[in-house]
Amino acid sequence: xxxxxxxxxxxxxxxxxxxxxxxxxxxxxxxxxxxxxxxxxxxxxxxxxxxxxxxxxxxxxxxxxxxxxxxxxxxxxxxxxxxxxxxxxxxxxxxxxxxxxxxxxxxxxxxxxxxxxxxxxxxxxxxxxxxxxxxxxxxxxxxxxxxxxxxxxxxxxxxxxxxxxxxxxxxxxxxxxxxxxxxxxxxxxxxxxxxxxxxxxxxxxxxxxxxxxxxxxxxxxxxxxxxxxxxxxxxxxxxxxxxxxxxxxxxxxxxxxxxxxxxxxxxxxxxxxxxxxxxxxxxxxxxxxxxxxxxxxxxxxxxxxxxxxxxxxxxxxxxxxxxxxxxxxxxxxxxxxxxxxxxxxxxxxxxxxxxxxxxxxxxxxxxxxxxxxxxxxxxxxxxxxxxxxxxxxxxx
Amino acid sequence: xxxxxxxxxxxxxxxxxxxxxxxxxxxxxxxxxxxxxxxxxxxxxxxxxxxxxxxxxxxxxxxxxxxxxxxxxxxxxxxxxxxxxxxxxxxxxxxxxxxxxxxxxxxxxxxxxxxxxxxxxxxxxxxxxxxxxxxxxxxxxxxxxxxxxxxxxxxxxxxxxxxxxxxxxxxxxxxxxxxxxxxxxxxxxxxxxxxxxxxxxxxxxxxxxxxxxxxxxxxxxxxxxxxxxxxxxxxxxxxxxxxxxxxxxxxxxxxxxxxxxxxxxxxxxxxxxxxxxxxxxxxxxxxxxxxxxxxxxxxxxxxxxxxxxxxxxxxxxxxxxxxxxxxxxxxxxxxxxxxxxxxxxxxxxxxxxxxxxxxxxxxxxxxxxxxxxxxxxxxxxxxxxxxxxxxxxxxx
Numbered sequence: 001x002x003x004x005x006x007x008x009x010x011x012x013x014x015x016x017x018x019x020x021x022x023x024x025x026x027x028x029x030x031x032x033x034x035x036x037x038x039x040x041x042x043x044x045x046x047x048x049x050x051x052x053x054x055x056x057x058x059x060x061x062x063x064x065x066x067x068x069x070x071x072x073x074x075x076x077x078x079x080x081x082x083x084x085x086x087x088x089x090x091x092x093x094x095x096x097x098x099x100x101x102x103x104x105x106x107x108x109x110x111x112x113x114x115x116x117x118x119x120x121x122x123x124x125x126x127x128x129x130x131x132x133x134x135x136x137x138x139x140x141x142x143x144x145x146x147x148x149x150x151x152x153x154x155x156x157x158x159x160x161x162x163x164x165x166x167x168x169x170x171x172x173x174x175x176x177x178x179x180x181x182x183x184x185x186x187x188x189x190x191x192x193x194x195x196x197x198x199x200x201x202x203x204x205x206x207x208x209x210x211x212x213x214x215x216x217x218x219x220x221x222x223x224x225x226x227x228x229x230x231x232x233x234x235x236x237x238x239x240x241x242x243x244x245x246x247x248x249x250x251x252x253x254x255x256x257x258x259x260x261x262x263x264x265x266x267x268x269x270x271x272x273x274x275x276x277x278x279x280x281x282x283x284x285x286x287x288x289x290x291x292x293x294x295x296x297x298x299x300x301x302x303x304x305x306x307x308x309x310x311x312x313x314x315x316x317x318x319x320x321x322x323x324x325x326x327x328x329x330x331x332x333x334x335x336x337x338x339x340x341x342x343x344x345x346x347x348x349x350x351x352x353x354x355x356x357x358x359x360x361x362x363x364x365x366x367x368x369x370x371x372x373x374x375x376x377x378x379x380x381x382x383x384x385x386x387x388x389x390x391x392x393x394x395x396x
Numbered sequence: 397x398x399x400x401x402x403x404x405x406x407x408x409x410x411x412x413x414x415x416x417x418x419x420x421x422x423x424x425x426x427x428x429x430x431x432x433x434x435x436x437x438x439x440x441x442x443x444x445x446x447x448x449x450x451x452x453x454x455x456x457x458x459x460x461x462x463x464x465x466x467x468x469x470x471x472x473x474x475x476x477x478x479x480x481x482x483x484x485x486x487x488x489x490x491x492x493x494x495x496x497x498x499x500x501x502x503x504x505x506x507x508x509x510x511x512x513x514x515x516x517x518x519x520x521x522x523x524x525x526x527x528x529x530x531x532x533x534x535x536x537x538x539x540x541x542x543x544x545x546x547x548x549x550x551x552x553x554x555x556x557x558x559x560x561x562x563x564x565x566x567x568x569x570x571x572x573x574x575x576x577x578x579x580x581x582x583x584x585x586x587x588x589x590x591x592x593x594x595x596x597x598x599x600x601x602x603x604x605x606x607x608x609x610x611x612x613x614x615x616x617x618x619x620x621x622x623x624x625x626x627x628x629x630x631x632x633x634x635x636x637x638x639x640x641x642x643x644x645x646x647x648x649x650x651x652x653x654x655x656x657x658x659x660x661x662x663x664x665x666x667x668x669x670x671x672x673x674x675x676x677x678x679x680x681x682x683x684x685x686x687x688x689x690x691x692x693x694x695x696x697x698x699x700x701x702x703x704x705x706x707x708x709x710x711x712x713x714x715x716x717x718x719x720x721x722x723x724x725x726x727x728x729x730x731x732x733x734x735x736x737x738x739x740x741x742x743x744x745x746x747x748x749x750x751x752x753x754x755x756x757x758x759x760x761x762x763x764x765x766x767x768x769x770x771x772x773x774x775x776x777x778x779x780x781x782x783x784x785x786x787x788x789x790x791x792x
Contacts, residue, residue, distance in 0.1 A: 194650070195644070196641070196649055197639075197641040199650070200644060200669070201636060203672055204629060204632045206662065207628070211626060212607065213609055232607070233600060233629065236596075237597075240593065240597060245592070248592035251592070252592045253592055254589060254590070254591075254595070266528075266606075270592075270599075272599070276596055277599075293662060
């Protein structure tokens with residue numbers, strides 16, 4: 001059975017929801033976040049990290065949009081887990097998103113649990129965590145909040161917006177909502193809508209969380225419980241979808257765990273079982289169960305064409321943004337066909353677009369990994385766009 | 397949240413585990429079932445259905461092997477759900493497995509919960525359901541028990557053994573264990589081993605069951621609880637793997653349930669969510685949670701080549717059985733590559749084998765559905781084999 005380890009203090013993670021160990025901007029009553037659900041979220045806050053230096057022209061800002069279970073800690077030690085940032089292969093000095101050259105902004109999305117306002121944050125009206133009283137948010141809401149952060153930082157136009165998976169959805173939404181503020185856009189392993197199968201997998205994860213009696217209708221923090229088993233099951237199921245069959249086969253095959261033969265029991269006999277259980281346990285240590293519900297829901301609702309009478313190309317009409325669309329051959333969650341649909345719409349809208357399908361067996365998670373071809377393409381695309389934008393090679 | 401409906405009496409289903417409404421054979425202390433786990437299961441019973449009439453030569457018997465969540469009620473009304481049999485498109489008068497021509501035997505597998513001995517059955521040593529004291533069983537154990545049933549029915553050689561998915565695993569095991577007793581074998585949507593991804597999906601389902609506090613270490617029947625939420629989550633997740641992305645898209649797309657717009661809530665907004673919740677609820681009404689653990693485990697352990705020093709062809713050495721291997725283009729759980737591996741091994745063993753990959757978007761579940769090409773191929777193959785076997789067109 002999956003049991004959470006005792007290495008991380010859950011109250012420490014909960015505190016992070018309101019008092020994160022990263023920079024923070026608070027928006028008061030004068031600056032509400034207008035949500036798609038027709039509610040104003042106010043007050044609210046955005047936690048973020050920055051790396052590198054903004055140049056005098058304020059023209060070298062790169063916005064990083066994180067995926068479902070990511071956060072602002074893209075290129076620094078994580079304050080809760082103590083692990084390396086989730087995108088250190090991509091972001092840093094001399095990396096493709098070169099912090100010697102670009103001013104990198106990495107916000108935590110609204111609805112998440114690492115310092116931007118979400119269901120784990122204290123609801124000022126009650127003094128308790130929001131829980132399920134938190135309004136349902138959308139990808140567009142996340143992007144609207146990020147635009148307020150960018151305003152706050154005094155940046156008019158982003159040199160680039162980059163992200164994979166749910167991050168890629170935000171990139172596409174940025175290009176659609178604020179085309180004049182995005183010079184270059186890089187949606188990786190993304191789609192303009194969540195498919196029925198994707199929604200189905202998310203729904204199973206949500207039901208796993210909500211089936212845990214410790215979830216308590218979302219009031220677990222008030223009641224002192226923790227739906228860690230339900231959330232671990234949700235994570236285990238989701239994790240399978242992030243990898244390819246081939247990658248699982250290569251990594252684990254049918255190898256037994258520390259044993260030569262089956263134990264004829266329900267222990268984690270196979271290595272892949274032990275690996276999944278570990279994924280479930282370690283996720284629960286750093287993530288809030290209600291946030292998981294809200295962010296999966298935001299992805300399910302995402303449908304860029306639906307906002308434009310069903311014509312995807314209209315989402316990008318008259319865009320001046322340069323696009324670099326990247327997919328991975330073994331990604332069955334956001335398959336290449338979804339990226340092709342993006343490219344076709346961009347072509348129909350007359351946009352500048354380059355497209356690469358990268359050959360790998362690593363599945364959807366490939367965008368997070370040290371994939372040489374991915375790193376080379378992002379580096380090359382940003383260098384080319386930087387030249388057009390007139391960015392110097394090194395920040396003055 | 398998933399809540400079970402009140403339409404079916406759970407105690408009725410539990411009673412079915414020991415006193416099924418179908419024929420039954422009990423094996424006493426003189427005939428134990430020798431399990432791969434090196435334990436003797438004794439006493440034990442096999443519940444089964446038969447359709448049609450055994451001919452005088454006893455040469456027209458067809459054994460049907462059911463899948464993970466199937467049972468003996470292939471072609472009759474189900475005594476618990478009141479629904480049609482699970483393979484009425486395939487089995488019946490004038491159907492491809494023609495009950496006017498063949499004597500069809502459809503047993504419930506050992507470890508299941510519809511009358512063959514399994515974890516829901518009463519353990520004679522305690523007077524309570526076995527629960528997790530039931531020994532872990534394998535596909536080979538299921539087949540061994542079926543062979544005892546066939547002996548009991550006075551049948552030496554089966555004209556055909558047919559089954560899909562876990563049923564297909566049993567078909568392959570029959571051909572490997574008792575080649576002289578199988579004239580023709582039809583493994584559908586099958587594999588000779590469970591892949592790492594398959595094991596991973598099963599493990600998530602098991603963890604969902606075991607995470608439900610009502611599971612009580614498998615003692616729920618004794619304690620008067622019911623891990624229905626955990627089992628429903630397991631079923632929902634598994635059900636996605638039985639369908640293709642294309643089929644989900646065709647059936648549901650991103651259509652909303654009875655509404656024109658998102659509700660901005662965690663209700664079943666999308667039709668696919670509502671459908672999955674229904675699948676979870678209706679499964680719980682007819683299936684035992686511990687049986688789900690045991691049968692998924694049996695599938696995980698299945699590895700026919702491992703029993704032959706890693707050389708699959710050796711499993712079928714000198715076989716006289718005729719094989720008809722069938723896969724489905726959109727089946728990503730037991731993809732065509734797995735069926736090809738079976739065919740290659742059979743070719744290497746010099747066996748008679750025909751192979752068909754059927755074009756369909758219906759995914760793994762296609763073997764259960766009214767697929768005209770599937771029905772035509774099974775009909776044709778059995779007619780051809782029947783001619784070789786000297787079966788008359790109609791039973792005398």
